[in-house]
Amino acid sequence: MNVITVSQVNTYIKALLDESTPLRNIYIVGEISNFLHYFRSGHMYFTLKDDKSQIKAVMFSSYAQKLKFKPEDGMRVICRGRISSYEKDGIYQIYVEDIQPDGIGALNLAYEQLKTKLADEGLFNEIYKKAIPKYPLKIGVATSNMGAAVEDIKNITARRYPLCELVIVPTAVQGVQATGDIVKSLKILDSMDDIDLIIVGRGGGSIEDLWAFNTEEVARAVFDCKKPVISAVGHETDYTICDFVADLRAPTPSAAAELAVPDIKVLETFLESSNQIMRNSLKNKIENEFQRLDTIENGSVLSNPAAYYNDLIVFIEDYNRELNDNFKNIVKSASLNFARTVGKLDALSPLAVLSRGYSMITGKNGEVLKSKKDIKSNDTVKITFPDGNVNVKIDEVNYE
Numbered sequence: 048m049n050v051i052t053v054s055q056v057n058t059y060i061k062a063l064l065d066e067s068t069p070l071r072n073i074y075i076v077g078e079i080s081n082f083l084h085y086f087r088s089g090h091m092y093f094t095l096k097d098d099k100s101q102i103k104a105v106m107f108s109s110y111a112q113k114l115k116f117k118p119e120d121g122m123r124v125i126c127r128g129r130i131s132s133y134e135k136d137g138i139y140q141i142y143v144e145d146i147q148p149d150g151i152g153a154l155n156l157a158y159e160q161l162k163t164k165l166a167d168e169g170l171f172n173e174i175y176k177k178a179i180p181k182y183p184l185k186i187g188v189a190t191s192n193m194g195a196a197v198e199d200i201k202n203i204t205a206r207r208y209p210l211c212e213l214v215i216v217p218t219a220v221q222g223v224q225a226t227g228d229i230v231k232s233l234k235i236l237d238s239m240d241d242i243d244l245i246i247v248g249r250g251g252g253s254i255e256d257l258w259a260f261n262t263e264e265v266a267r268a269v270f271d272c273k274k275p276v277i278s279a280v281g282h283e284t285d286y287t288i289c290d291f292v293a294d295l296r297a298p299t300p301s302a303a304a305e306l307a308v309p310d311i312k313v314l315e316t317f318l319e320s321s322n323q324i325m326r327n328s329l330k331n332k333i334e335n336e337f338q339r340l341d342t343i344e345n346g347s348v349l350s351n352p353a354a355y356y357n358d359l360i361v362f363i364e365d366y367n368r369e370l371n372d373n374f375k376n377i378v379k380s381a382s383l384n385f386a387r388t389v390g391k392l393d394a395l396s397p398l399a400v401l402s403r404g405y406s407m408i409t410g411k412n413g414e415v416l417k418s419k420k421d422i423k424s425n426d427t428v429k430i431t432f433p434d435g436n437v438n439v440k441i442d443e444v445n446y447e
Contacts, residue, residue: 053137054134056137057132057134057135057137058134060132060137060139061131061132061134064130064131064132065129065131067130070129070130070131071129072127072128072129073127073128073129073130073141074125074126074127075095075102075125075126075128075141076097076123076124076125076126076149077095077096077097077101077102077123077124077126078095078096078097078121078122078123078124079093079094079095079118079119079121079122079123079124080093080094080096080101080120080121081094081120082118082119082120084111084118088108089107089108089111089112090105090106090107090108091105091106091111091118091143092104092105092106093106093118095124095126095141102139102140102141103138103139103140103141104126104128104140104141104142104143105140105141105142105143106128106142106143106144106146107142110143110144110145113145114146114153114157115153115154115156115157115258116148116153116154116156116157116160117157117160118146122148123148123149124146124147124148124149125146125147125148125149126141126143126145126146127143127144127145127146127147128141128142128143128144128145129141129142129144154254154255154258154261155254157261158261158288161261161262161263161266161288162288162291164263165263165266165288165291165292166291170266170267170270170291171291171292175270176294176295177274177275177276177294178275178294179244179277179294179295179306179307180243180244181309182210182309183211183243183244183308184210184211184212184241184243185211185212185213185241185242185243186204186211186212186213186214186242186243186244186245186246186308187213187214187215187216187236187237187239187242187244187245187246187274188200188213188214188215188216188245188246188247189216189218189229189232189233189236189245189246189248190215190218190220190246190247190248190249190300191217191218191219191220191221191249192215192217192218194249194250195250195300196248196249196250196279196300197215197300199299199300199301199304200213200246200300200301200303200304201213201215203301203304203305204304204307204308207304207305207308207309207310207311208308208309208310208311209311210311211308214236214239214242216232216235216236218231218232220259220260221249221252221256221259222259225259226259226262226264226265227264229247229259229260229265229268230264230265230268232247233245233247233265233268233269233272234268236274237271237272237273237274242274243274243275244274244275244276244277244307245272245274245275245276246276246277246279246297246300246303246304247269247276247277247278247279247280247293248279248280248281248289248297248300248303249279249280249281249300250281250299251281251282251285251299252281257281257285257287260278260280260287260288260289260290261287261288261289262288263288265288265289266289266291266292267292269289269292269293270292275294275295276293276294276295277293277294277295277296277297277303277306277307278290278292278293278295278296278303279296279298279299279300279302279303281299282299283298283299283302406430406431406432407430407431408422408428408429408430408431409428409429409431410426410428411426411427411428416428419444419446420446422441422444423441423444424441424442424443424444425440425441426440427439427440427441428441
């Protein structure tokens, strides 16, 4: 009996699978489930299944990092790879080298996934959009220094608003290094204090050509810019993630230049019109003041000063006469009131009572004696008559 080990069996089966030509480059369609992505290693593990069976799948980081989209549970995909087994557990699986969404392109799926993610984070929200300056003096441009896009921006800016200066940072906008280059150029321009506005973009192309502007790195770099950013990528029908994040989307690089600067001819017309309006306003103001001066010169003061002063003298004399009359009336009224008051006081005066035959007796302390009982023998009292006072000493008091 020929006895072999488990390891030998698994090694033999693995060798059979690896040597099978049809299994070396196979395409399998199915639905992803149990998807796991280990971010530390970068490897992906999942199950590919249909309605009857399933197969284990693994995609190592060297292949996974090339994917344009993120695989998810429930996603129907086409996997390309090779069938082999892992000797340790003897389970055969597909070692995936590429994944394509079934029925939709990988780039389109990646685009929609990132768009949804950034929208949920609020990067497209209008509250974060910065205002585009009306009269920029210096504009930074992040694009390729060759091609129609940069030439259009330069020509249109020079024609529309020659007062503005362009700072062009040559940037790779297509290929492997484009994403990092765009991010770097944006940071350079945003760090320049005298830059008022940034234009980032490129001319038209396929979705693959424009893909750098659909990456998360570029989107976040645009969002993080302190300076306003105009996105000008591709043709009018092309929409990139960069367009949604930017403060303003221009359909083309040429349109970006037109949106970035005013038309100096329109400004000149406006200034000429404003200048004429100010001249007419000033002229009318001067004419009105001259008319006002003529009115003053023809008035009574300047035309006949003597008559004006005579009128003032008459007014003052009348006013003085009225003051004197009023003062006399006030004095007369006050005198009458004083006389009435004096009459009332005189009627109440003790002297008036004495003049009618009465007299007043006061004690030694000056108090008025009102009763016969207030007088005692040997008291000295003062009797007041209308014509003077008499001091009297009481020898004897007889009460009647």
